[in-house]
Amino acid sequence: MAGAINPNYTKGSGQSAPQSPEAWLELVRHGGMPGLSRAISLLENHKQEARSTANALLDLCLPYSGNSLRLGITGIPGAGKSTYIEQAGPYWLQKGYRMAILAVDPSSQRTGGSILGDKTRMENLSRNPEVFIRPSASAGALGGVGLRTREAMLLCEASGYDLILVETVGVGQSEIAVHSMVDLFTLIAIPGAGDELQGIKRGIMEMADTILINKAEPPAEQKAKMAAAELRNALHLFPKHPYGMEPQVLLMSALKNQGIKASVDHLESMLLKARASGAMEKRRKDQAVFWFQEALQGQWEHILERNTKVHQRYLDLKAQVSSAQMSPFLAAQQLWAELVSAHGN
């Protein structure tokens, strides 16, 4: 288990909350899974006081974070993400990694969380005391998709996890968020009706550092092979990866546990190379600046979430903008004035 459990913090949910960011850090570092869980809940608390404490805690975690490999996994629903993670998990554990699995799910606001929400989809991993699994925190109203997940990642690292797996579904904005928090971004794709890949959103394919083609098993085996060949052929048309990695296309069958170990070996090797070359560090620096901008945007969310009146105004203005009754610029000016005034109160 990651970190020794401090019995002061793990007697149950009825215990009182830590009174300082330093006490929260202690909980993250030595409170085991229950401690980590509670700290992640602190991140998700929308009250202003909790947010200030959370920000201070995240800053205290900095010296203890950053030592993990961060792996993003995306794919449309039905591509086999959960099955793949369930199959790949043991290979990572065999390599000695302590593994945390997080999720970004922008649909969770509507559905209550469609990925990882049902842990039974990763039955074996979720029973494993070495593996920390945490469903998605809901995204806010304005921007900030994935912000809480990125914060949770830092807490996991400070808690001793050295492989963070971030799962997301293929809906555009969440991919950008996950792509911006991981060292390697993996797309799990399945063959479509023809020789194309099924239902991938525009732009996702070009973000992928590795493409795993799933369902390379009867009856889709031939289609999967054709899709892989076509894709490899097309990849040289794609621009060079800014961090110097060559995107790879691998075939696998999550259902039959074929090609899984090879994919884990490949992903680990790419990650370790990126770490050794300095490409990982450069990417993380760029990502930190991205999240700074996102966090600035996230400040709005808190105000919107806390203030029903401002939130209603945001929705009204958005509707007016969408129907071209008001220019986006005037609407922004008006909302900004209300945001500032609400924040000043």
Next chain:
Amino acid sequence: MAGAINPNYTKGSGQSAPQSPEAWLELVRHGGMPGLSRAISLLENHKQEARSTANALLDLCLPYSGNSLRLGITGIPGAGKSTYIEQAGPYWLQKGYRMAILAVDPSSQRTGGSILGDKTRMENLSRNPEVFIRPSASAGALGGVGLRTREAMLLCEASGYDLILVETVGVGQSEIAVHSMVDLFTLIAIPGAGDELQGIKRGIMEMADTILINKAEPPAEQKAKMAAAELRNALHLFPKHPYGMEPQVLLMSALKNQGIKASVDHLESMLLKARASGAMEKRRKDQAVFWFQEALQGQWEHILERNTKVHQRYLDLKAQVSSAQMSPFLAAQQLWAELVSAHGN
């Protein structure tokens, strides 16, 4: 010329500024090119009063805007964008369009504007009194790339222009901005050393609604044809366009004026189809919401630009975040507090 010139407003640059948003609207609607130029300069004025007037003007322009076809053109430096526009312009004018050419150039902060800055690159068009050409407004410090250009587009429309051409260079963020303000996004590409296309950034190709392969002339003619064939072959691997258009690959030689008229016919036909099907309207609604969010972010810029102290603080915090000395979240919290306090003064 677009709109009758009101002599009250066009006696020269020494005249006094309009005193109300309504007077500015009059200038945009009936002040001809000089009036439109002055109104676009108002957009670029960073003073708070000017911004409020500009926002009110943009809102007044809404009923008169939206009637144009909006065409984005991107490509790496050297792809032949200016030459193409110079050659294509007369065909659009023959079709009866009144044409405005704008540019988004994120590099203009550093270089003073590298595209359109030198109008001699479009010698014939820039001499044509029917064509309005405006170099890029510089982007702000924080987000908002292209915001001023999108606003300028609305003024051009209110001034009577019904074809807006927005040019940008291939550097990622500006493509997203231009893609988010046009009805059709065109990539001009040139063959590379092998059978690939030269220097296209990741993600750009998937944004393109049309790809024009330039330099289909000796000595690169065969390479251009091969690149086009490969690209057409690869395009079916790409996801379906959200607005239902099939991306097309066309060959041309801007230098020899070959394939230019065909490209104009093709682009006009796609635009008119999108307008007739309602796809254009849907896309514009989505875009308006995007710009609402961008404009909210743009509010920061004005504060940063006006307030040296807050701007310096932003740069300091960004450096600390980039070097992992401070978490993005705490930095955002601190900057936000300063922004709000500066705005309140």
